[in-house]
Amino acid sequence: MEKSEHFQVEVAYARPDVQVVLPVEVEEGTTLRQAIERSGVLNRFPEIDLTVNKVGVFGRLAKLEEPLRARDRVEIYRPLIADPKEVRKQRAAEGKRMKKGGGDVEEAG
Numbered sequence: 001m002e003k004s005e006h007f008q009v010e011v012a013y014a015r016p017d018v019q020v021v022l023p024v025e026v027e028e029g030t031t032l033r034q035a036i037e038r039s040g041v042l043n044r045f046p047e048i049d050l051t052v053n054k055v056g057v058f059g060r061l062a063k064l065e066e067p068l069r070a071r072d073r074v075e076i077y078r079p080l081i082a083d084p085k086e087v088r089k090q091r092a093a094e095g096k097r098m099k100k101g102g103g104d105v106e107e108a109g
Contacts, residue, residue: 004028007070011039013048015078020044032057032074033064041076048076 004027012021022039030038032055042048054077056062068074 009035009068009071010073011036011041011076012073013041013045013076015045021073026068028067030068031065032062032068035068035074036064036076039074052079053077 006025006027009024009026010021011024024035024039026035056075057072
């Protein structure tokens with residue numbers, strides 16, 4: 001009987017208040033979904049919904065059923081709260097300008 005190869009991957013997730021990178025030992029053929037489930041991150045962060053959250057490997061979007069390679073970093077992405085393009089459009093429509101700090105500037109008048 002052949003022995004399957006084991007290797008390390010990482011599962012990463014971040015919220016504004018906390019970031020985790022969890023090492024997980026997996027065997028050849030393990031998928032992103034399996035590594036995420038094995039990491040325990042779903043129990044630790046119940047807001048993660050794999051039917052909603054996108055996932056990737058080293059910043060490249062990937063499918064949950066994609067097999068992993070040694071030293072891959074699986075990343076779970078949060079949905080954007082606001083589309084940055086839409087925020088800029090709204091500010092422009094309101095006639096507001098941004099200063100370097102990103103806050104609104106009141107016009108003297």
